[in-house]
Amino acid sequence: MxxxxxxxxxxxxxxxxxxxxxxxxxxxxxxxxxxxxxxxxDTAQAYANEEQVGQGMADAAVPRSEVWLTTKVWVDNAARExxxxxxxGSLRRLGTGYxxxxxxxxxxxxxxxxxxxxxxxxxxxEGLTRYVGVSNFPSAxxxxxxxxxxxxxNQVEYHPYLSQxxxxxxxxxxxxxxxAYSPLAHGRVTNDRTIRQVAAGYGKTPAxxxxxxxxxxxxxxxxxxxxxxxxxxxxxxxxxxxxSDDDMKTMASLxxxxxxxxxxxxxxxxx
Numbered sequence: 574m575x576x577x578x579x580x581x582x583x584x585x586x587x588x589x590x591x592x593x594x595x596x597x598x599x600x601x602x603x604x605x606x607x608x609x610x611x612x613x614x615d616t617a618q619a620y621a622n623e624e625q626v627g628q629g630m631a632d633a634a635v636p637r638s639e640v641w642l643t644t645k646v647w648v649d650n651a652a653r654e655x656x657x658x659x660x661x662g663s664l665r666r667l668g669t670g671y672x673x674x675x676x677x678x679x680x681x682x683x684x685x686x687x688x689x690x691x692x693x694x695x696x697x698x699e700g701l702t703r704y705v706g707v708s709n710f711p712s713a714x715x716x717x718x719x720x721x722x723x724x725x726x727n728q729v730e731y732h733p734y735l736s737q738x739x740x741x742x743x744x745x746x747x748x749x750x751x752x753a754y755s756p757l758a759h760g761r762v763t764n765d766r767t768i769r770q771v772a773a774g775y776g777k778t779p780a781x782x783x784x785x786x787x788x789x790x791x792x793x794x795x796x797x798x799x800x801x802x803x804x805x806x807x808x809x810x811x812x813x814x815x816x817s818d819d820d821m822k823t824m825a826s827l828x829x830x831x832x833x834x835x836x837x838x839x840x841x842x843x844x
Contacts, residue, residue: 574586574587574610574612574809574812575587575788575812577750577788577792577793577794579725579748579749579750579792580704580723580725580748580749582673582674582703582704582725584613584641584674584726584750584794585611585612585613585641585794586788586793586794586795587611587613587784587788587794587795587796587797587808587809587811588611588613588614588615588641588643588752588794588795588796589602589603589606589611589613589614589615589796589797589798589805590615590754590796590797590798591603591614591615591616591620591622591626591798592617592620592754592798593620593798594620594622594625594798594800595621595622595625596622596625597625598800599622599625599626599629600625600628600629600632601629601800602629602799602800602805603625603626603629603630603633604629604632604633605802605805606805607629607630607633607634607635607640608633608634609805609806609809610809611805611809612635612639612640612641613640613641613643613794613796614626614630614640614641614642614643615643615728615752615754615796616642616643616644616645616667617644617645617647617676617678618644618645618646618647618650618659618662618663618678619645619647619678623644623663623666623667624666624667624668626642626667627666627667627668627669628668630642630667630668630669631668637669640673641673641674642667642669642672642673642674643672643673643674643675643676643728644660644663644667644672644674644675644676645675645676645677645678645708645728646659646660646675646676646677646678646689646693647659647678648678648679648680648681648682648684648839651677651681651684651688651689652684652688652689653688653689653691653692656689656692656693656696657692657695657696657701660672660675660693660696660701660702661701664701670700670701671700671701671702671703672701672702672703673702673703673704674702674703674704674705674706674725674726675693675696675701675702675704675705675706676705676706676707676708676726676728677689677690677693677705677706677707677708677710677718678708678709679708679709679837679839679840679841680707680709680710680714680841682839686707686710686714686717686718687717687718687720687721690705690707690718690721690722690724691721691722693705693722694721694722694723704723704725705722705723705724705725706724706725706726706727706728706749706752707724707726707727707728708727708728708729708752708754709728709729709730709835709840709841710727710729710740710841711739711740711841711842711843711844712739712740712742712743712844713844714841715727715740715743715744715747715749716743716747719747719749724747724749725749725750726749726750726751726752726794727740727743727744727749727750727751727752728751728752728753728754728796729751729752729753729754730753730754730755730833730834730835731751731753731754731755731756731787731793731795732753732755732756732757732758732761732762732783732787732832733758733762733765733768733783733786733824733825733827733828734758734761734827734828734829734832735758735828735832735833735834736825736828736832737751737844738844739844740844741790741792741793744792745791745792749792750792750793750794751792751793751794752793752794752795752796753787753793753794753795753796754796755834755835756783756784756787756795756796756797757780757783757784757797758832758834759834762779762780762783763778763779763780764779765779765827767823767827768782768783768824768827771816771820771823771824774820775814775816777811777814778807780797780804780807780808781807781808781810781811782816782820782824783824784797784808784811785811785814785815785816786816786820786821786824786825788811789815789816789821790821
């Protein structure tokens with residue numbers, strides 16, 4: 574396992590995303606992923622699966638201290654007075670005394686970013702989270718968050734069809750990482766002719782070269798989601814090769830203006 578190290582944290586470069594995983598599927602995904610070497614699990618209040626994630630972690634034969642656990646504050650809990658009780662609820666559901674990383678899931682439409690991040694930062698001092706960060710933040714919003722919090726990462730949609738040049742530039746300027754969700758573009762990379770050609774050159778799958786392209790970039794972490802055990806193993810098998818500079822450029826060239834897949838009505842103005 575490779576790690577991204579910054580601001581005192583050491584984060585496994587590949588994690589298990591759990592968006593849309595529910596019930597037994599979520600529990601089984603977490604326990605299996607941990608059993609084959611995953612040490613990074615990502616959840617959120619809005620996913621309504623923190624209890625299953627926590628039970629899966631508890632039943633896996635892996636010490637809590639060895640697993641990087643992330644959850645996220647939903648926008649309904651973004652007001653200063655709501656942050657702490659919401660996080661305490663997450664910790665109860667997860668069955669743990671702390672998370673490694675607490676993110677603000679989206680910029681809240683009616684609450685200042687600085688208010689929420691300020692309240693989240695107080696939880697670091699209280700030991701409820703080790704680090705704080707943001708998610709779905711355009712570069713200007715991330716810069717604002719950095720004025721009141723030591724942002725560890727900005728978790729955003731990132732895959733070959735969506736350039737995140739501005740977000741990456743802000744991450745480099747501040748020294749935080751970028752965590753890529755939907756890194757396989759909801760499976761679209763699998764049948765992409767260009768990506769398949771790149772993959773053939775390494776004896777790897779399109780998913781594997783896509784994940785390699787992401788984590789080979791400085792300060793980038795990826796959290797692919799799957800309920801399939803073979804996919805868990807496939808997505809973790811990306812540390813025994815490197816893409817050439819030309820192939821890195823080829824993958825990046827696939828970005829297009831309509832590449833974004835996640836764009837809810839309450840989303841901020843994107844870069």
